[in-house]
Amino acid sequence: MKGQDVVVLLKLTSLEDDAKDVGHGSSPLGPATGEDPYSVRALEAALGISKTEIGASLKRSIASGLAIKDRKTGRPKPSRRQLREFIVHGLKFVFPAKPGAMQRGLPTAFAAPVLRESLHSAGNLICxxxxxxxKxxxxxxxxxxxxxxxxxENDKRLYAYLALIDAIRIGNQRESKHAAGLLAQRLE
Incomplete structure (x- = not known):
């Protein structure tokens, strides 16, 4: 399992959520190209991960049970329950995170929009x-x-998922539990 495997799975989850919003199961086409957003090429463009790595990531995810092949389309799709269990109970041990030096960046964890209003961390420093x-x-x-x-920057749902994951990876017990609850609601 590699970090990008979780990113790819959450992108697939984001695409599924978009499809539910658009037309109850019909997948939207890629914005400019008209290409299937689930294709390896579209995932490469959306995530900045090479096609080879995306293919290997999908194979690892299927082998581990975090993804399955859809019977109708043959596309890999995340096993939401298994993914949620892995993220909530194992991710911070497999991919630990520690805040480091001050730097310019995109807010994550408690500073991200998904948690900014519902949870306030102690201190002025954001992650x-x-x-x-x-900025x-x-x-x-x-x-x-x-x-x-x-x-x-291009996928707000993916941003929310990954920020919640960072809150679980970085936060204390209360903060992690709150983020895990929000993540569970989104992964139902």
Whole structure:
């Protein structure tokens, strides 16, 4: 299991959520190209992860039970229950996160929009994913994959999922539990 595997699975989850909002199960086409957003090429463009790595990631996720192949379409799709269990109970041990030096970046964890209003952390310092094009300053936290900030700029659902994950990875018990509850609602 690699960090990008979780990012790819959450992107697939985000696409499923978009499809439910658009037309109850019909998948929307990619914005400019008209291409299937579930294709390896579209995932590469959306996430900044190479096609080879996306293919390998999907194979690892299927082998581990975090994804399954859809019977009708043959596309890999996340096993939401298994993914939720892995994120809530195992992710912080497999991919631990510690806030580091001050840096410019995209707010994550408690500073991200998904948690900003519902949870306030002690102190003035926020956590950010290092990103040169961002305006916020905070303690740097390594994202699950280096291209996460760019991918999150174009996909607010993915941003919310990954920020909640960081709150689980970084937070104390109360904060992690709150973030896990919000994540569970989104992954139902």
């Amino acid at each position: 950010v994913w290092p990103y040169a094009h961002a 916020d300053m905070g303690q740097s936290v390594d994202p699950l994959f280096k291209s996460v900030p760019e991918a999150c």
